[in-house]
Amino acid sequence: MDAGMLALLGKTTALMEHLGFLWVVQTGMELNLWAELERDGSIDDLMALHPGWDKILLDHWLEQAYCQDLLIKNNGYFRVTKLGKAINKYRNSGLEALYKELVSHWGIEFAELPQLITNQKEKLAFGSDMEEELISKASLASEPFVWPFLRSKCQREKWQKVLDLGCGEGLYLNKLACEFPLLHGVGLEMNPVVASRAQERAKETGGRIHILCEDILSLRNLHDRKQQENELLADAERLLDESGTFDLCLLNNSIYYFTPEQRIQLLESIKGLLTPGGQVGILTAVRKGEPIRVFRTHVPQNLMSFFLACHQGFQGLPTEQEILTLLQQTGYTDVNISVMPLGTSHYFFAKCSHECSEMSR
Ligand SMILES: C[S@@+](CC[C@H](N)C(=O)[O-])C[C@H]1O[C@@H](n2cnc3c(N)ncnc32)[C@H](O)[C@@H]1O
Structure with a gap:
């Protein structure tokens, strides 16, 4: 043969x-x-x-x-x-959502590829099951790698105020608050159904974590907004209003929701919210142009990038170099990249120097 x-x-x-x-x-x-x-x-x-x-x-x-x-x-x-x-045992740690996503969406939506590539069909829109449940829950599957890393980093850096942009289920804010009794946090999540689950979870922290149902891109507007509807919101928005408040701003699995121009705008706005020396942490799977042939660890990430790119408003996953350039271009320093086990995601941490946080005010 x-x-x-x-x-x-x-x-x-x-x-x-x-x-x-x-x-x-x-x-x-x-x-x-x-x-x-x-x-x-x-x-x-x-x-x-x-x-x-x-x-x-x-x-x-x-x-x-x-x-x-x-x-x-x-x-x-x-x-x-x-x-x-x-x-x-692990079905509720993201696995069930991930498998449901693969079965109910990936196969069916990739079947549209010929029409999508030839522009005979508009890019797809995520259904409500994806936006309200599957995407944020599937993201929890990386917790066994991400949490130990974040916990030991928090122990070293002694972060006390954390902002989590696109916080999804609010898992990391919650875990940080449970582990570190002095830590306070604010999470922004634009999907109301996901945000309300995160708010429910945040109750375990005795008021140290607040979840706002807001679009990350409205960060600047949040600064200006004066009317607060209830005490919880007032607290969280006061934290956001105090420029230079946060020691850490997380963008976990949310950077690929933004165009390259929006990413620059976002990283610039974040500088105004960080303390001098405060850090930004960007967790993302990255797309690789040249998959490593021996272990082929990038096949799933590149496929995820392909899947995302089939949808309206998405251009796929960023490359490592794109995130590096973004951080350097927006004035962050001391960039550190850690590859999570199995190569699933990269965690980029970078500092907002004294001058860079002063300049953004
Ligand atoms: C892939 S999930 C990641 C959730 C969480 N950060 C994690 O790592 O487990 C991305 C989340 O970001 C939210 N999101 C995307 N764009 C946003 C925006 N502009 N403002 C607020 N939330 C946003 C989505 O609704 C979704 O819940």
Whole structure:
């Protein structure tokens, strides 16, 4: 057989295996099968629990989960493997949202690529399920890498006032406040449904974290706004109004929402909110022009960039160099780049020097 054909068939088989994994994991989460199979169960036990289900399809699901090393099988009884158990354990840490996003959006939207590339179709718009739930929740999947890094950095730098722009579920502000009793924070999140979940979560911090449902680009307007509707808002907006207040401003997985021009404007506005020597932290997956061939760690990031770019208002992920140039161009110094484990994201930290925060006032 022609070597090209053989390689192609190999890739296609691997693709089907990966798709099988995706569909079986997502269906198991949606139907709560990973929890139900934490103890031994046969197909008849499952059918007795769910008499309305299709037995042939359930049989195929069990078989596929077994082939994918997610279930072990013994005398007609199934039980989760360590991998299957992990799905249930970590489903609320971003995994469920990520898998749902892949199943319900990526495949369907990439199917429009020929029309999108040839401009026969307008760029896509994210649906409300994506904006109100899946995007912000899927972002939590990087927490096991990001949080230990952020925590030890906060310990060293002794940040006490933190601004989180595009805070999503507000996870990092909350974790910082729980870990460091003197820390206060403000989060800005423009989606009202996401912001209200973050506000709910922030209650755990006894009033040290405030979430505002605001567009980041209105940062300057927030400075000018005089009318406050309730005490919580008043507190948070007072913090924002006090120029030079924050030791740290986070832009975690939100920089790619902005055009290159808006990023410059944003980084300039942030300088006015930071204390002299205050820092900006930009967490983002980056697009690589030349994926590293040996480990191919950039295939998912570049695919995410491709997916984002199919949507209105997005140009894909930035490159490492673009973020570096942005920080230098807007006068930040001491730029430090840390690559998160598995190469999933880069964390860029940079300082707003005394002169640069003075100049922006
Ligand atoms: C990918 S999520 C990241 C959430 C969180 N920072 C994290 O890392 O887990 C990006 C969030 O930024 C919010 N966002 C995007 N553009 C925004 C803007 N202009 N103003 C406020 N929030 C924005 C989105 O609604 C979304 O919840």
